[in-house]
Amino acid sequence: MTKSIESIAIIGAGGQMGKWLAGYFVKKGFEVTGFDTENPVPTNIDKAESLISAILNKEYVLLSTPTKKTPEIIRLIAKEMRRESYLIDITSHKSKTSTALGKIPAKVCPVCIHPMFGPGAKGVKNQNIISIPIKDGKKELDIAKNLFPDANFVTIDSSEHDKKIAIILGLTHLINIAFANILAKDDKILLMEKMAGTTFKAQKIIAESILTESPELIETIISNPEIRKVAEEFWKDIGRLLSSAQEGNGHEIVTYINTNKDKLSENIDLEKSYKKLTKMVSTMKN
Numbered sequence: 527m528t529k530s531i532e533s534i535a536i537i538g539a540g541g542q543m544g545k546w547l548a549g550y551f552v553k554k555g556f557e558v559t560g561f562d563t564e565n566p567v568p569t570n571i572d573k574a575e576s577l578i579s580a581i582l583n584k585e586y587v588l589l590s591t592p593t594k595k596t597p598e599i600i601r602l603i604a605k606e607m608r609r610e611s612y613l614i615d616i617t618s619h620k621s622k623t624s625t626a627l628g629k630i631p632a633k634v635c636p637v638c639i640h641p642m643f644g645p646g647a648k649g650v651k652n653q654n655i656i657s658i659p660i661k662d663g664k665k666e667l668d669i670a671k672n673l674f675p676d677a678n679f680v681t682i683d684s685s686e687h688d689k690k691i692a693i694i695l696g697l698t699h700l701i702n703i704a705f706a707n708i709l710a711k712d713d714k715i716l717l718m719e720k721m722a723g724t725t726f727k728a729q730k731i732i733a734e735s736i737l738t739e740s741p742e743l744i745e746t747i748i749s750n751p752e753i754r755k756v757a758e759e760f761w762k763d764i765g766r767l768l769s770s771a772q773e774g775n776g777h778e779i780v781t782y783i784n785t786n787k788d789k790l791s792e793n794i795d796l797e798k799s800y801k802k803l804t805k806m807v808s809t810m811k812n
Contacts, residue, residue, distance in 0.1 A: 533557040535580045537599065538590035540565025542740060543616070546645040547590060559584065578606055586673075588614040593746045597626035604630035612637050612669055618691060618743075619750055620658050620684035627660045636660040639670050640687065641677075642694075644739065651676040658684050688752045696753035697760060699744055702733040709733065724807045 534551050538544040539560025548571050551558050560567040561580035567573040574580030581587045581603050589596055596617050604613060613630060614637040615623050627636035638658040647653060655677045657667050667681060682690070709715055709730065718726070736744070770778040790796065 531555065531557050532586070533559070533584045534586040534588060535559045535561065535574070535584040536571075536588050536590055537561050537577065537580060537603075538564075538592075539567045539571065541590055542645040543641075544590035546647070547588060550650070556586075577603065581607055583608050584611065586612045586614060588616065590616060592742060593617040593619045593623065593749075597622045600626040600630065604634050607634050609633040611635070614639065614670075614673075616641055618695060618747055620687045621751075624658055624660060624684035635662075635665065635669065637666050637669050638684075640691070641674075649676065650674045653677050655679050656687060657681045658687055688750060692750050692752035692756045695747050696750045697756050699736055699747050700753065700757060701760075702729075702736045703744065703748075705729060706733040706737055724804055727807050728803055 532555070534556045536544055536548050536551070536558065537560075539548050540562035541564070544560070544562065544565075545568050548558055548560055548568050552570055558571040559574050559580050560571045561574040561577055577599070584607070587603065587607060589599060591599055596615060600613065600615070600623065607613060610633065612635045613627065615627060616639055617623050618640060620638065620640070624638055627638055630636055638660050640656040640658070641650075642654040642656060643650075653676075655670065655674055657663075657670055657679050659681065660666060663681065667679065671677075671679060709718075712718065719730075722730070767779060767782065770776070770782075787796065
């Protein structure tokens with residue numbers, strides 16, 4: 527007996543991640559339909575003329591939409607979806623979207639995930655995907671694993687997700703766009719590149735790569751309410767270190783560094799991390 531072709535609608539199919547997901551599911555043999563109000567839908571998939579027509583009779587509906595708009599889209603489409611279908615959310619903030627998914631009709635199974643990779647990924651093999659339980663966590667995780675079988679999955683609740691993502695994405699993006707701003711103001715950046723060593727080269731390429739992301743996505747990432755607490759702690763540490771340096775209290779800086787070094791060394795081989803950094807930079811081409 528021939529297996530029927532699985533169908534998926536991607537809302538936000540014209541965005542960078544939407545395009546990547548469209549290509550991914552086409553390669554997996556899915557019948558893919560796309561809808562997007564902001565960007566052109568890829569030509570290798572079917573284009574829907576409306577949000578509702580995109581999702582009708584689809585087995586899977588995946589939302590690659592701005593975080594701020596996603597809860598309302600969930601509310602609009604869930605009741606229109608077919609029985610025994612799956613509504614997949616991939617936003618970077620989970621507090622509001624997970625609440626919205628928890629209220630959808632029982633005929634639709636929610637799948638709340640956060641792929642920790644971007645549209646530059648060659649595939650999902652060994653990539654991390656975070657799974658947030660909504661109703662039946664085991665079933666939802668099984669569905670996600672079926673869609674992305676080569677990925678590594680971590681399960682965590684929505685509250686803890688947003689707290690950890692404030693550091694993993696929010697703080698790192700905040701630091702790097704501010705660092706990029708410093709670079710952009712320097713009219714002798716080419717001279718700095720000639721002078722630079724390992725640390726600067728690595729930091730610069732991270733900052734530059736982040737700027738290739740959608741400004742709207744970056745704004746969403748750093749708008750995570752949890753980031754304020756993390757950022758305030760970060761600013762306090764910077765202020766404390768600068769004050770110690772300016773006041774000649776070098777021993778305070780040394781103690782600060784050694785304390786953090788000891789704590790991190792409990793779980794991480796710092797020497798190995800340095801070797802990885804050196805290897806990474808040595809492979810970079812100008």
